[in-house]
Amino acid sequence: MDSAAASFYRCGMSDTDGRRWHDMGGRDAGPVPKGEHDFALWEKRVDALMMLCSGKGFFTVDGLRRALEDMGEDAFETMTYYERWMAAVNQNLVEQGVYTLEELGTRMEEIAQRGDSYGEAQDG
């Protein structure tokens, strides 16, 4: 396989029949985990952020899904659910011009310098 084809497959084509990695319906799978779990504060905030972005018309859940699918199978294996959501929300906000990466990077540095805890990171 040449490098262009290899790149194309990594981008989400998992099979020669055109099935993309996330399109799992009908595939063999192990048992469904049935354990309940609570969500961390930051995870609830990511969920709320998606609702805000949709409500303000920045992008829709379709854009979220598209970005999640385009991350590929490696991300699905190595990142948690809301880590992937956060990356997908950011991808859409950058694409829609809501902020620039320069603005995001600057802001992240400012907040990181306040401290590691939620309390320290609060404004003021």
Next chain:
Amino acid sequence: MAERVRVKTMSPPGHVRAPHYLRGKTGEIERPLGAYKNPEQLAYGLDAAPKELFRVRFTMAEIWGDRAERAEDTLDAEIYAHWLERL
């Protein structure tokens, strides 16, 4: 008699809303659901024209062949008109 349709077998490499396991399968229109902005365009932040959405009913035998546990059971899937061929 219910209208029969087949799900297209195309596989464009992008965000699409027809599950792979139903492509090429034949079912019948269970009911029309109305028109909604095409999510395959919305997914890229583009203006999207409304597309008709249908609930399509498939038999387990049609989807899974000999692997179906109960061949006469059915599965409903909501599929946009541009993924369906009328038979």
